[in-house]
Amino acid sequence: MLMPRNRAGARPRALPRRAAQAFASALLAAATVTALSHSAAAADTLGSAAAGKGRYFGTAVAASHLGESAYAATLDREFSAVTPENEMKWDATEPTRNTFSFGAADQIVSHAQSKGMKIRGHTLVWHSQLPSWVSGLSATDLRTAMNNHITQVMQHYKGKIYAWDVVNEAYQDGSSGARRSSPFQDKLGNGFIEEAFRTARTADPDAKLCYNDYNTDGVNAKSNAVYNMVKDFKSRGVPIDCVGFQSHFNSASPVPSDYQANLQRFADLGVDVQITELDIEGSGSAQATSYSNVVKACLAVTRCTGMTVWGITDKYSWRSSGTPLLFDSNYAPKPAYDAVLAALGGSSSGGGDDGGGGDNGGGTGATCTVSFTKTADWNDGYNGQVTVKAGSAPITGWTTTVTFPAGQKVSTLWNGSASWDGSGTVMTVRPTYNGNLAAGASTSFGFTVQKNGNSAVPTVGTCTAS
Ligand code: XIL
Numbered sequence: 001m002l003m004p005r006n007r008a009g010a011r012p013r014a015l016p017r018r019a020a021q022a023f024a025s026a027l028l029a030a031a032t033v034t035a036l037s038h039s040a041a042a043a044d045t046l047g048s049a050a051a052g053k054g055r056y057f058g059t060a061v062a063a064s065h066l067g068e069s070a071y072a073a074t075l076d077r078e079f080s081a082v083t084p085e086n087e088m089k090w091d092a093t094e095p096t097r098n099t100f101s102f103g104a105a106d107q108i109v110s111h112a113q114s115k116g117m118k119i120r121g122h123t124l125v126w127h128s129q130l131p132s133w134v135s136g137l138s139a140t141d142l143r144t145a146m147n148n149h150i151t152q153v154m155q156h157y158k159g160k161i162y163a164w165d166v167v168n169e170a171y172q173d174g175s176s177g178a179r180r181s182s183p184f185q186d187k188l189g190n191g192f193i194e195e196a197f198r199t200a201r202t203a204d205p206d207a208k209l210c211y212n213d214y215n216t217d218g219v220n221a222k223s224n225a226v227y228n229m230v231k232d233f234k235s236r237g238v239p240i241d242c243v244g245f246q247s248h249f250n251s252a253s254p255v256p257s258d259y260q261a262n263l264q265r266f267a268d269l270g271v272d273v274q275i276t277e278l279d280i281e282g283s284g285s286a287q288a289t290s291y292s293n294v295v296k297a298c299l300a301v302t303r304c305t306g307m308t309v310w311g312i313t314d315k316y317s318w319r320s321s322g323t324p325l326l327f328d329s330n331y332a333p334k335p336a337y338d339a340v341l342a343a344l345g346g347s348s349s350g351g352g353d354d355g356g357g358g359d360n361g362g363g364t365g366a367t368c369t370v371s372f373t374k375t376a377d378w379n380d381g382y383n384g385q386v387t388v389k390a391g392s393a394p395i396t397g398w399t400t401t402v403t404f405p406a407g408q409k410v411s412t413l414w415n416g417s418a419s420w421d422g423s424g425t426v427m428t429v430r431p432t433y434n435g436n437l438a439a440g441a442s443t444s445f446g447f448t449v450q451k452n453g454n455s456a457v458p459t460v461g462t463c464t465a466s
Contacts, residue, residue, distance in 0.1 A: 047080030049346025218256025281322030367391030416445030
C-alpha cells in the first residue's frame, strides 16, 4: 500500500517534486528528532516487550534475504531470536554423505550472534527435505548416518544454539496416534527418536533438545501420542528439554480453544515449551485476535520460554497468499503486530510499561485529538496532513485511523507508520519518532494520495493516546 506502489502516473511535474521535497525534509526532521529523543523513550519492539516478560520473540530467517535492507532492518529492530527457515535442514547441511555445507546457515548464525539474538536450530532428523541418499541406506548404515549427521551439525554450532529441534514431525495426523512412516521410522523402528536425543545430548550438552511438531497445538490424538512419548522419556531419563508447537493456523485449523491448557500439560511434565513456527492466515482484527490469544497463552505458561513467527514479512512467507505474518509485503506492521505488542505488554512508542504489568493502557489522563488538512491538490492526487494534538496531559504514544474514499491509494507516508485493514481503505497510523508530546503539543504526519478518479477527502477516526 505504501511507497513502492503507484508511484508512476501522470501528475503535473511541479507537484511531485514538491511532495518529494516535503518528504525529504520530513525525513531529515525525523532523523534529527529520533537522535535527540532516543534515550528518553525508545518504542518497544516485539523483542524488547517479550524480554520484559522473560521471553524471546523470534522469527524464521532466510539467508538469501539478509542483504535486503528492509528485511535486515526489520529483523534487527524487532526480533530477539532466529530460526534458519531451511538452511540447517539435512538437504542443506549434508547434501552428499559426509560432505557438510554450512555456508548459508553460518551466515544466519553470525548475523544473529552479532545482534545478540538467540538461535533455534532446525532441524536434525525429519522425513522432509531429506537428501535421497539417506533413504537408500540399509538400517545399519542409516543409524550410523543419522548419528553422524546429528553429531557433525551440532558440533559445528556447539555453544551457539539455544535449542535444537532434534526430531521434527515424527507422528501421523489424525486419530491413530501412530508414528509417521519415514526412512528412520521404517528402518530403525520406534527407538530412533530416543537414539537421536541421546546422540544430541552428547554432541552439544548445552543446547536444549526439543521435539517439534504441528497439529499438536491442542489436546488431540496426535498431541496425546507426543505427550506420552515425552512422559516416557522423562520417566526413563532420556534427554529431552523442550517441546515445540509449530502453530501454523488458518480458518480450517484455527487456534484451538485448549491451546494454553495443552502447553501447560506438557510443561507439567518438566519440559520447556516453545511456539516455534507461528503463522496465522487472515487479516485485520480476526488475525490480530488470534495472534494475541497465542501470545497470551504462552505468557500464561511459566515454562513457555518464547515464541517464533515463521517469517518476517508476508512477501516471503511459505504461504504468502494467506498473509499470515505480522508485517505486510512492504514491511508495514499489521494490526496483528499491534495486537502482539499489546499482548506482550509493550508500548508502541516507549516510555510506558516495561513489562511488569501487562496493561498497555495510557497514562492517567492521556488523550489526543486529530484534524485533517489538504496541503496540496492536483488533477489526480493530493497531499494530506493529519495533526495530532495532546490533551491536557503529556502523552507517550498515539494511534489514529484515516479512511480513504473508494479507489484512492496512498503512495507515500511520512512522520508516521501505517498498517492497513484487509480492504486497503483504513490506514492505522502510529508514530515513528513523534510519539512523545507535552500537554497541548502537536505533531503531524502526511501522505500523498492518488485520487484514481475520486476527489473526496478522507476522514480521520478517533485518536487514542497512551
Ligand atoms: C518450510 C519452509 O518455510 C519452506 O521455505 C520450505 O520450502 C518448506 O519448509 N514445518 C517445518 C518447517 O518444520 O521446516 C517448514 O518450513 C514448515 C512446516
